[in-house]
Amino acid sequence: MIDFWMHPAAILIAGALLLPFMQNPVVRRPFLVAVPLLTFLQVIVVNGSPGTYGVVNWMDWFLTFGRVDNLSIIFGFIMSLMCCVGTIYGLHVKNPYEHMAAWLYVAGSLGAIYCGDYLVLFLFWELMAFASVFLIWFRKREQSLKIGYRYLLVHTAGGLFLLAGFVLRYHATGGDYSFGQLDVDHPTLYTYLIAIGLILNAAVPPFHSWLPDAYGEATVTGSVFMCAFTTKTAIYAMARSLAGFDILIPMGVIMALYGVVYAVLENDARRLLAWHIISQVGYMVTGVGIGTALAINGTCAHAFAHILYKGLLFMGTGSVLYMTGKSKFTELGGLYKKMPWTFVFTMIGGLSISAWPLFSGFVSKSMIVAAAFGEHIMWAGFLLTLASAGTFLHTGLKVPYYIWFGKNNCSEETWEKAQDPPLNMMFAMGIASFLCLLIGVYLPFMYGMLPYQWAEYHPYTAYHLAETLQILCFTALGFFLLLSKLTPEAKISIDLDWFYRKGGGVFMWVDRVVFQTVDNWVGMIWDRVGILPLMTISGFWSWFDWNAIDGVVDGVARSVRGLGGQVRRLQSGQIQYNIYFAATVMAVAIIAYVFA
Amino acid sequence: MILVQLIDYLRAHLKYVNRVCYVVLAGVAVWGSLVAYDSHHAHTAMEKWPFFWSIFGFLACAIIIVVSKWYGHSGIMTREDYYND
Numbered sequence: 001m002i003d004f005w006m007h008p009a010a011i012l013i014a015g016a017l018l019l020p021f022m023q024n025p026v027v028r029r030p031f032l033v034a035v036p037l038l039t040f041l042q043v044i045v046v047n048g049s050p051g052t053y054g055v056v057n058w059m060d061w062f063l064t065f066g067r068v069d070n071l072s073i074i075f076g077f078i079m080s081l082m083c084c085v086g087t088i089y090g091l092h093v094k095n096p097y098e099h100m101a102a103w104l105y106v107a108g109s110l111g112a113i114y115c116g117d118y119l120v121l122f123l124f125w126e127l128m129a130f131a132s133v134f135l136i137w138f139r140k141r142e143q144s145l146k147i148g149y150r151y152l153l154v155h156t157a158g159g160l161f162l163l164a165g166f167v168l169r170y171h172a173t174g175g176d177y178s179f180g181q182l183d184v185d186h187p188t189l190y191t192y193l194i195a196i197g198l199i200l201n202a203a204v205p206p207f208h209s210w211l212p213d214a215y216g217e218a219t220v221t222g223s224v225f226m227c228a229f230t231t232k233t234a235i236y237a238m239a240r241s242l243a244g245f246d247i248l249i250p251m252g253v254i255m256a257l258y259g260v261v262y263a264v265l266e267n268d269a270r271r272l273l274a275w276h277i278i279s280q281v282g283y284m285v286t287g288v289g290i291g292t293a294l295a296i297n298g299t300c301a302h303a304f305a306h307i308l309y310k311g312l313l314f315m316g317t318g319s320v321l322y323m324t325g326k327s328k329f330t331e332l333g334g335l336y337k338k339m340p341w342t343f344v345f346t347m348i349g350g351l352s353i354s355a356w357p358l359f360s361g362f363v364s365k366s367m368i369v370a371a372a373f374g375e376h377i378m379w380a381g382f383l384l385t386l387a388s389a390g391t392f393l394h395t396g397l398k399v400p401y402y403i404w405f406g407k408n409n410c411s412e413e414t415w416e417k418a419q420d421p422p423l424n425m426m427f428a429m430g431i432a433s434f435l436c437l438l439i440g441v442y443l444p445f446m447y448g449m450l451p452y453q454w455a456e457y458h459p460y461t462a463y464h465l466a467e468t469l470q471i472l473c474f475t476a477l478g479f480f481l482l483l484s485k486l487t488p489e490a491k492i493s494i495d496l497d498w499f500y501r502k503g504g505g506v507f508m509w510v511d512r513v514v515f516q517t518v519d520n521w522v523g524m525i526w527d528r529v530g531i532l533p534l535m536t537i538s539g540f541w542s543w544f545d546w547n548a549i550d551g552v553v554d555g556v557a558r559s560v561r562g563l564g565g566q567v568r569r570l571q572s573g574q575i576q577y578n579i580y581f582a583a584t585v586m587a588v589a590i591i592a593y594v595f596a
Numbered sequence: 597m598i599l600v601q602l603i604d605y606l607r608a609h610l611k612y613v614n615r616v617c618y619v620v621l622a623g624v625a626v627w628g629s630l631v632a633y634d635s636h637h638a639h640t641a642m643e644k645w646p647f648f649w650s651i652f653g654f655l656a657c658a659i660i661i662v663v664s665k666w667y668g669h670s671g672i673m674t675r676e677d678y679y680n681d
Contacts, residue, residue, distance in 0.1 A: 264664035265673055340599045373639040381639065389656035463637035466628030471653035473624045478657030485661050491673040501679055 005053035005066050007114065008042040008080060009107035009124075011035060016103040019096045029091060032099060036087045036106075040080040043110075047073045052116060061177075064116025070451035071300070075113045075236045077449060078304045079106060081435075082228045082311055089315055089428035090221030101134035102225045108132075109229040113236055118166035118177045121237070125162065125201075128230060129155035135222025136214055147217045150501070154200070154210040162197025165190045179237075184245040184291075195242055201234035203278050204251050204285055205258050209497030211278060212262070216271035216327075220318040223270060227277055227314045228307040235284045235303050244291025249372075252286030253383045255279065260390030264486070265493040269317040269327050269399055273310065276395055279387055280306050280353065280365075286384065287368040290375055293455035298367030304446055305360035305439055309352035312432035313395060316346030319421040319429070320403060324414045329488035334408035338418035343404045345429035350400055352436040354392035355468060360439035362468065363446070363459040370457065389475045396472075397479045402488055625650040 015035030022028040046053075046068055053066030068076075083106040093099065108131055111124030129152065136148040168190035170177050182191050200207040211231070215223050242248065259279030266272040280302070287299030319342045320335070321327045336343050348359070355361035365388065372381040410418065420426060439446045443459075479486070606613050629647045638644050 260660055261664045261667060264661060265668040336603050337600050340597055340603075344599065378640060385652070386656045386660075389653055390660045393657055393660060461634075461637065462632040463634045466632040467649045469624050470628040470647075470649035471656070473621050474650045474653030475657040477621060478654050478661070482658060482661050485665055489673065490676060492676050492678060493668060493672050494674055494678070 005046075006042060007054055007065055007111070008039045008046060008076065009110040009114075011039045011042055012083070012103040012107040012110070015039075016100040016107070019100050019103075022096065028096070032087055032091055033084075035103065036080070036084040039106075039110075040084050043076045043080040046114075047076060054114075055116075061119060062117075063120050064178075065111070065120055066114050067116035067179075068114065071236065071240055072113050074300050074304060074449040074451065075232070076110060078307050079109050079113065079229065079232075082106075082307050083225075085308075085311060085428050085431050086221065086224045086228070088431070089224055089318075089425050091424040092422050093219075093221055095138060097134065098138045098219060098221065101131050101138070102222065104131035105135070105225060105229060109233045112233050115179060117179050118162075118169075121179050122159065122163055122166070126159050128233065129159065132222075132226055132230065135218045135226055138222065139217055139219045141217070144217055147213055150497075151210050151214040154207075158197050158200035158207070160197075161193050161200065165193030165195075165197055168193065179240065181243060182241050182245075184242055187245070195238075195245065198234050198237050198242065199248075199251070199285070202231050202238060202281055202285060203234075204255055204281075205278075206496050208255070208258070208278050209495050212266075212271045212274035212495075213497060215274040215277070215314075216268055220322045223318060224311050224314045227273070227310045231277060231281045232284075232303045232307055235281065235288065235299060238285070238288045239296055239299055243288055243296055245289055248285050248289030249377060249380055250289075252282045252284070252289055253380050253387075254282070255285055256282030256384055256387040257390075258282075260387050260394070262493055262495065263390070263394040263398075265489075265491075267328050267330055267488045267490055267492075269329060269332075269403060270314065270321065272394060272399060273313050273317060276353065276391060277306075277310060279391060280310070282387070283365055283368045283384060286380060287371060290368075290371050290377065290380075292371055292375060293452035294374060294457060295368060295371035297450040297452050297455050297457065298364065298371050300450055301364035301367055301446055302361075304449075305352065305364040305436070308432050308435050308439070309349045309360055312349035312429060312436060313346060313353065313399070315425065315429045315432065316342050316349060317399065317403070319425055320418075322425070323419060323421055324410070324417050326410075326414055328490070329402040329406075330409055330490045331411070331414065332403045332409060333406045334404070334410065335418050336404040338415070339404070339420050341420045341426060342429070343400065345426075345433050346403075347396075347400055348433040348436055350392075350396040352440070354396035354472060355388055356392075356396075356472060357460070357465055357468060358437065358440045360436045360446075362440055363443060364439070366459050366464060366468070367457050385471065389471055392472050392475050393479055397476060398486060 012035060015031070015038075019028075019031070019035075022031050046066070050068045050070075050073070052064060053068065054064065056063045056065065083103070086102065087099065090099065090102070105128055108124045108126075108128030111127065112121055115121045115124060133148045133152045133155075136151055137144055166177060169182075172188065172190060182194065184191065187195075196207070203211040215226050218226050238248070256279050259275045259277070259282065263272050263275040263279070266275055284299045284302050284306075287295040287302065289295075317327060320332065320339065323339065324332070324335075326332055352359040352361045355365045369381050369384050369388075372378075372384060408415075447457075625647050628649060635644055642648060
């Protein structure tokens with residue numbers, strides 16, 4: 001029995017609050033390493049004792065902060081591990097508030113993963129959104145502020161859907177606010193509202209545009225954190241509550257292909273990777289939709305592997321951005337001589353996401369595809385396999401080719417600046433690369449944490465190897481034969497965010513042209529119809545007041561004044577006249593009294 | 597650095613590298629379709645066709661590139677300052 005249960009997120013929150021006081025680099029750097037490491041160790045300790053902990057009675061609610069079970073164990077482990085890697089990558093960042101935002105963001109993720117009810121989920125869900133937006137704002141470019149606000153607005157809207165969903169559920173079920181599997185076979189309004197709240201964070205189309213918008217703009221370190229936590233925490237929440245929700249299968253497959261199509265068009269390396277997050281999370285959404293033990297295992301495994309290889313890819317392209325200030329293919333090229341280690345690490349990330357044998361994606365992605373085929377959802381299996389060819393095409397071939405090889409588009413300044421990044425960044429990329437290979441080579445490391453241990457899967461079969469190698473090798477052939485068609489163009493691609501980005505402009509136009517015009521007309525009509533009669537009536541009453549009411553009052557006053565004037569004239573100022581008048585008045589008064 | 601020297605060497609002998617790549621491609625296709633082929637793992641009849649996954653990989657790549665570019669050039673791709681950000 002554990003009397004005191006320390007939430008791993010509490011360590012990060014305490015560390016984040018203390019961080020601004022750690023100004024001295026001699027203290028700050030060890031502190032930056034120690035806090036995520038302690039959090040990771042605490043996660044291992046917590047994961048060692050499954051059960052329900054940290055139940056707090058607040059008002060009439062019993063809030064559950066610590067539910068440790070087969071699903072939260074694997075997600076808690078990988079999130080805290082990625083926090084260590086990401087913080088090491090950002091050790092050189094001097095702004096303590098950037099680390100603070102990143103740690104609070106991870107704390108939000110861990111809080112959501114270990115929570116047992118929707119109230120606590122909502123609390124940490126919002127913490128994630130409000131902490132992570134600072135990772136965009138700290139880029140401090142002109143557009144960072146706008147993009148950050150867009151990100152915040154979209155996530156606030158998503159949070160409200162989630163809130164509305166579980167409030168309706170609370171009433172419909174007579175007070176159930178536990179965070180568990182929903183009845184997806186008989187979905188109601190609250191099921192859909194909760195689903196919208198969750199899939200918005202998972203960036204499922206049509207709620208996906210915030211992702212490339214935000215991740216392409218975040219700081220170098222910020223994007224490494226952001227690419228790992230928001231979407232994968234959402235996948236965890238979906239695996240927890242929406243497993244087997246059929247509608248997620250087509251949505252996930254569309255998502256996997258949608259990201260691939262936009263990645264072809266993308267000119268910015270980090271935005272391209274962001275598009276591929278959408279594509280890869282599509283596999284996980286499909287896995288949740290299939291909902292079988294193998295599919296959920298595949299979803300968890302792919303999320304686990306994805307956090308590491310995508311983090312590694314963002315670290316690689318982030319290093320290029322950090323050293324050269326550039327992230328567009330049309331401004332890079334030929335950097336293998338200047339940044340060879342960054343190339344190697346990014347390539348390991350690229351091979352991992354492309355599911356090459358011996359790399360992490362091979363043992364995770366295929367599990368979801370196998371689950372689709374296993375459930376005889378052939379179209380989903382084939383389309384996901386098609387999308388995997390697109391993944392290799394972009395992240396395994398296009399990104400490395402147009403940054404490290406291809407036509408050298410670097411300016412003289414970019415070329416001069418280019419070199420492998422500082423040691424801490426290289427070290428973090430080294431750790432992530434090692435883990436990508438470890439997952440691919442030593443299966444028990446990740447498979448041992450999967451939620452359904454009885455659902456066995458063997459990725460290294462001859463057929464799977466043959467299938468994968470043929471697809472990948474012939475995708476590479478297609479890439480080189482169609483290389484001219486892939487030449488990056490300095491353009492952006494319009495996506496569904498057009499509706500709210502242009503929608504905002506349309507709103508302002510409508511406001512200016514329609515509402516302001518109507519306002520002007522109403523003002524003018526009021527001038528003619530309202531003000532003129534009012535002024536006329538006011539003039540009359542003014543005249544009436546002056547001549548009638550004031551006339552009476554002023555007339556009395558004028559009479560009194562006139563009488564006073566007459567009386568004044570009687571005053572000569574000589575005492576004998578005064579006595580004479582006084583005596584006369586008294587005599588008249590006495591006579592009148594006597595004879596009256 | 598050895599890696600840079602290796603890449604420079606391979607770039608200097610690109611013709612031979614290409615030949616080796618074509619041999620590897622042919623080897624993978626033959627091995628995958630004829631040697632390592634196991635019909636028990638095939639989910640559909642199509643997968644039993646020779647070189648199915650090789651053709652699938654190539655066509656997948658070509659379709660993704662052609663369709664995406666067509667989509668992009670149909671009005672989706674636009675100037676970078678389109679939103680005035």
